[in-house]
Amino acid sequence: MIEAKAKQWGNSLGVVIPKEVVDSLHIRAGEDIIIQIEKKENPLKELFGFGKNKKITREAFLENRKLLESRYM
Numbered sequence: 001m002i003e004a005k006a007k008q009w010g011n012s013l014g015v016v017i018p019k020e021v022v023d024s025l026h027i028r029a030g031e032d033i034i035i036q037i038e039k040k041e042n043p044l045k046e047l048f049g050f051g052k053n054k055k056i057t058r059e060a061f062l063e064n065r066k067l068l069e070s071r072y073m
Helices: 019-025 043-048 058-072
Strands: 006-009 012-015
Antiparallel strands (some): 006 012
């Protein structure tokens, strides 16, 4: 799995495949490939919620902390 940003390309969106991935999979221009798309969730929104009065349990805090540490460290 790779992470990439969607970029505007005319009226569509495009995704740039990093060179390391292209090289490791020997992808060439014009080849057909299959891409599975999943929207990346923001763990901070889950951690802090959307409303002012939303409370978070210690268990939920620790679970989200582990998620953040695994993704960003």
